Amino acid sequence: MASGAELIRKVKEQIEEVDPKDVHDLSQNGSGAVIVDVREQHEFEEAHVPGAVHVPRGHLESRIEGEVGDRSKRVILYCASGNRSALAAHTMQELLGYEDVASMRGGITLWKDRGYDVEVPRALTPEQRERYSRHVLIPEIGLEGQLKLLDAKVLLLGAGGLGSPAALYLAAAGVGTLGIVDNDVVDLSNLQRQVAHSNDRIGVPKVDSAEIAIHEINPDVKVEKYPVRLGADNIMEIIEGYDVIVDGLDNFPTRYLLNDASVRTQTPVVSASILGFEGQLSVFHPYEGPCYRCLYPTPPPAELAPSCGAAGVLGVLPGVMGLLQSVEVIKLVTGAGDTMAGRLLLYDALGTTFTELKVRRDPDCPICSREPDEISDEEMGVFPDYEAFCAGAG
């Protein structure tokens, strides 16, 4: 029986070995050769050859076809010192039918000794890898998407019926920073639907209560609290720097104000509203789709715009709508899928019907038909009959 060292020596005689210099030349001249790192995950994450794909040797047989489907393609394998890659090259050549495989002599150690650059990828900590493993496993999110979520700043307007489920699930999903704007305190009548709060936090400011709930799920999330009422005087300052805004506002004047401010900052807004058993959902992505004013040029009079407080709402409904909003946020951040921009979803919980309507950009929209810097502070949130509306709303 041959020793391990003898086996490796024999294998190396049967395969082609190339010098790091040749691999470096290949990688510079765009030859189309595929460079494969066959080391373990943690080794790859420390540093790897720029542009290399990662297929650990233990998964070579099951995964290499996913990375290199064409068996006639030039493939260069490397590991730390050139032994594992030699064995892997032998397997690909003899057992998997790859026609043009080579192993890089001396591995990444010799590559570095020669002074060639390495790529140090950003990685998840072991704890994060475990926590977000089910995200990383789906190709549409993957490691890249998870890193985008961790870098994302999402602003929740309201920690009420819509904001509660959004806060909990976006925290669980690993959104790095969650801002919460709410000047209310937790009331017993909120607990029928506002699941970020709890019985023992009645009387506590909602921003503080939501922060506790968020950190119970995911202590890594940074929470920025704004215990204020959103107004023309503070909105630009608050929304600046956020990647996505989740609109769970309960009144029209602030929704128009938000629209105009978000067009100025070009921040996408995931908007939902609820009443009784029905919900509406859309994404207003400034300049890529319609804005809120394109859909609703003017709000209805106060008597036709009852609030949930006055009219009642099925407690589960904001849960459904707030989670649909959260899905849109994840898609906006990661770039996966198609968002609801340009579409409006109507959900009727009683009949379990979903109706989808088209929403078009209005070429004459008073706000988004203009450049962001043309919109002034004075006109933000103003709409026809604004004063009468607000007087009627009391």
Add this chain to the structure above:
Amino acid sequence: MSTIKIPPVLRGSVGGAKEVEVSGADVGEVLRALAAEHPATESQLFSEDGELNRYVNVYLNDEDVRVLDGLGTSVSESDTVVILPAMAGGGR
């Protein structure tokens, strides 16, 4: 007969129905037939000069009638007209 989907805020004006069947050759006729049958909806749909209120969006199937022919958009028997007022509730 075409189907009109009635939003929650207008249901009180039509006896609680979610959908109402009415006849009409275009969107304007259909909405006027609704207003004739359920007079309480008239002032909510139309302004005093007979125009559709600006805060009411009307869709023929999934398309906003503003990008079609407005109230003059033809309606066939199998079409659904959706009346959509803005909602602002956030579950506060």
